[in-house]
Amino acid sequence: MLPAEDANPSPARFVSLALVLEGGLAAVAMVIGWLVGFDPWHGLWRTDYDASALCRDVLWGVAATGPAVAILLVDFEQWRHSLI
Incomplete structure (x- = not known):
């Protein structure tokens, strides 16, 4: 059984634990991607975006x-x- 102070952080x-966990997951994903030959930065800084593509991608993100x-x-x- 957990002590009372650990039961309700x-x-x-x-927030600190959540950030560490999410950062760790991101690091593991980057290493696995690197091992299988996937470039995680590919396509991140696109210069050929037009307004309609940007709006479409933002709407997909909001819908997600x-x-x-x-x-x-x-x-x-x-x-x-x-x-109540």
């Missing part, structure tokens, strides 16, 4: 966040109603 500790935002809102509503 402070927000600063939680939709499910996560929906889950967050549903979860928040359930949490808010449980406090």
Whole structure:
């Protein structure tokens, strides 16, 4: 069983651990990509973007966040109603 102070970490500790975990995942992905011959920087700085391609890509990115935002809102509503 975890000690009480480890069961509920402070927000600063939680964010720090999340950043370390996500940074570690990014580093592992970069190393695996390098080992299999994938260039992670390829296409990152494109100079041939026009306005329509940029808008299309931004809209795809916003649409991709939709499910996560929906889950967050549903979860928040359930949490808010449980406090009442």
